[in-house]
Structure formats: C-alpha cells, structure tokens
Amino acid sequence: MAGIPEHLLKRAQEARDKAAGKTPTADTPTDAQNLPAKTSETKPAAAPQVASAPPPPPPDPSYVVAAxxxxxxxxWAMAALSLLPFWAFMYLLAVKPQEKTVEGPMAIGEIVYGSCAGCHGANGAGGAGRTLYQGEVLKTFPKIEDMLNFVYAGSQQFVSAGIKVYGDPNREGGAHETLSYNGNPMPQQGEKFGGGLTDAEILGVVCHERYEIGGADPESEEWKTEYETWCSPESEIFLGLENGSVNYDNLAETFAALPNPPANVGTDARPTGK
Structure with missing residues (x-):
C-alpha cells in the first residue's frame, strides 16, 4: 500500500486539532502556504511603432518652375512703370484733334443754316431747293455780292423785276433761271420784304454755304481775299452789319477805302454784276 502524502496527513491533523479546540501552531503551514506558488507570466513588451517618413512633395508644374x-x-524699373499712366495721358492729349472753333459770320451762319437745311439738305445735297455742295453754289454765284442780293430779295422779286436769270449767266452746266427748279421759289430773307433775317445773319449763312458747304478754301488764292473781306471773324463789313452802322444799300460806299473794296449788294433785285 502506497504511503499517504505528508501534506494530507498535516491537513488531517489540523482538522482534528480544530475539532478539539486547539490553536494551530505558527509553524503549521496554511493551505495557502501548501499551495504551489504562482509565477506571474511576463508578456513581451510591444515594439514601439516607428513613424514612416512622409512622401516627397510632387514636383512643381512647369509654369511654377518658369515663374x-x-x-x-x-x-528701379518700377518707378518708370509707375509713370506710364501719366505718359499715356500726355500722349492722348497730343494726338487728340483740336476742336474747330468757329467765330464771326461763320458761327452765325452755321446756326441760321438749320432753317435752310429742310430745302437744301443738311450737307447741301439738295432736295426741295437746289444743290449747294461740291462747289455748285460757287458756280452759280462766283461773286458773293450777287448771292447776297438774291438771298435778301428772293425769287419773287426777281420775277417782278423781269429778271429771268440769277447768278452767273455763263454758269458751267447752264445758267439758273428764276423758278426753274421744280417751280420752287427762293424765299426772300431780307427784312425789307418781310424776311426774318438781319443783314448780318444773311451774310453769315451765305458765308457758311460758300465755305463750309460749297467747299471754297479760305486759304486759296481764289477765295482768300473774299473770305478776309466778308467772312472772317475780323471782317469790318460783318461788324458794321452786326451793329447796324451799315446796310446792303450803302456798304459799298462806306467801305470803298478797304484794300479790297466790296461791290454793290443792294436790297432790290438786280441783274448779276449791276
């Protein structure tokens, strides 16, 4: 028969002592002491995580590389560039065409012609009235005095006076007979016959029709003398008509001492050159 293990015998003795009321001695091992010691299991430490290196940045686009x-x-060039707006402004001032300033008879005539444009056209191309532009009016009236007389008196006064042709009888392209253009008369403009224009206004509109619409060049040898005498802002004749010191009946006598004295204009209808 196999022997009983010692620790079982000790437990049996302790049980008997406990039943008999005996206190177990200090050297009596307890159950806990008789139990085999537990050994703690040590887990291996986790390896530290190593951060991976960031990916390299993408290469710059070609336009960034170029920049x-x-x-x-x-x-130093920035200072020069800052002056560009100033130079641009000065350049525009230099190349901007200068506005034409109209004074004297021509200025008045431009305004008065607005009431004539309904018949002769805004640019003198004609309509109910005869054509004036492209030199046509200059062919009819080579002399400004004859044109002033016709505009002042009007067609009906020429008919009443028995004058069949007004203007140059040898006109290039044919002479103009009174009332020959569609039967339309030239209205009288002078105050003597009930017209609404002053003598100065009649001179102004005639100058406008000859030089601005008709195309006479005030700088040319052909027209320079007439322009300076009658249509320039410094014209003594215009100033006299404007202030009322002269009229078309007496201006030829009044200004006979001028370097280029005017011929007779008159207010009554008359043949050319009379």
Whole structure:
C-alpha cells in the first residue's frame, strides 16, 4: 500500500486539532502556504511603432518652375512703370484733334443754316431747293455780292423785276433761271420784304454755304481775299452789319477805302454784276 502524502496527513491533523479546540501552531503551514506558488507570466513588451517618413512633395508644374526661374523686374524699373499712366495721358492729349472753333459770320451762319437745311439738305445735297455742295453754289454765284442780293430779295422779286436769270449767266452746266427748279421759289430773307433775317445773319449763312458747304478754301488764292473781306471773324463789313452802322444799300460806299473794296449788294433785285 502506497504511503499517504505528508501534506494530507498535516491537513488531517489540523482538522482534528480544530475539532478539539486547539490553536494551530505558527509553524503549521496554511493551505495557502501548501499551495504551489504562482509565477506571474511576463508578456513581451510591444515594439514601439516607428513613424514612416512622409512622401516627397510632387514636383512643381512647369509654369511654377518658369515663374521661379525667370528674371525679375529690377526695382528701379518700377518707378518708370509707375509713370506710364501719366505718359499715356500726355500722349492722348497730343494726338487728340483740336476742336474747330468757329467765330464771326461763320458761327452765325452755321446756326441760321438749320432753317435752310429742310430745302437744301443738311450737307447741301439738295432736295426741295437746289444743290449747294461740291462747289455748285460757287458756280452759280462766283461773286458773293450777287448771292447776297438774291438771298435778301428772293425769287419773287426777281420775277417782278423781269429778271429771268440769277447768278452767273455763263454758269458751267447752264445758267439758273428764276423758278426753274421744280417751280420752287427762293424765299426772300431780307427784312425789307418781310424776311426774318438781319443783314448780318444773311451774310453769315451765305458765308457758311460758300465755305463750309460749297467747299471754297479760305486759304486759296481764289477765295482768300473774299473770305478776309466778308467772312472772317475780323471782317469790318460783318461788324458794321452786326451793329447796324451799315446796310446792303450803302456798304459799298462806306467801305470803298478797304484794300479790297466790296461791290454793290443792294436790297432790290438786280441783274448779276449791276
């Protein structure tokens, strides 16, 4: 028969002592002491995580590379560039065409012609009235005095006076007979016959029709003398008509001492050159 293990015998003795009321001695091992010691299991430490290196940045686009590598504007050039708006403004002033300033008879005539444009056209191309532009009016009236007389008196006064042709009888392209253009008369403009224009206004509109619409060149040898005498802002004849010191009946006598004295104009209808 196999022997009983010692620790079982000790437990049996302790049980008997406990039943008999005996206190177990200090050297009596307890159950806990008789139990085999537990050994703690040590787990291996986790390896520290190593952060992975970030991926390299993508390469710059070609336009960024070009911007970084191109030559920069020198700092001193910025001052010059800042002046560009000023130079642009000065350039525009230099190339801007100067507005034409009209004074004297021509200025008045431009305004008065607005009431004539309904018949002769805004540019003198004609309509109910005869054509004036492209030199046509100058062919009819080579002399300004004859045109002033016709505009002042009007067609009906020529008919009443028995004058069949007004203007140059040898006109290029044929003479103009009174009432020959569609039967339309030229209205009288002078105050003597009930017209609404002053003598100065009649001179102004005639100058406008001859030089602005008819195309006479005031700088040319052909027309320079007439322009300076009658239609320039400094014209003594215009100033006299404007202030009322002269009229078409007496201006030839009044200004006979001028370097280029005017011929007779008159207010009554008359043949050319009379």
């Amino acid at each position: 970084k590598t191109r030559k920069k504007v020198p700092f």
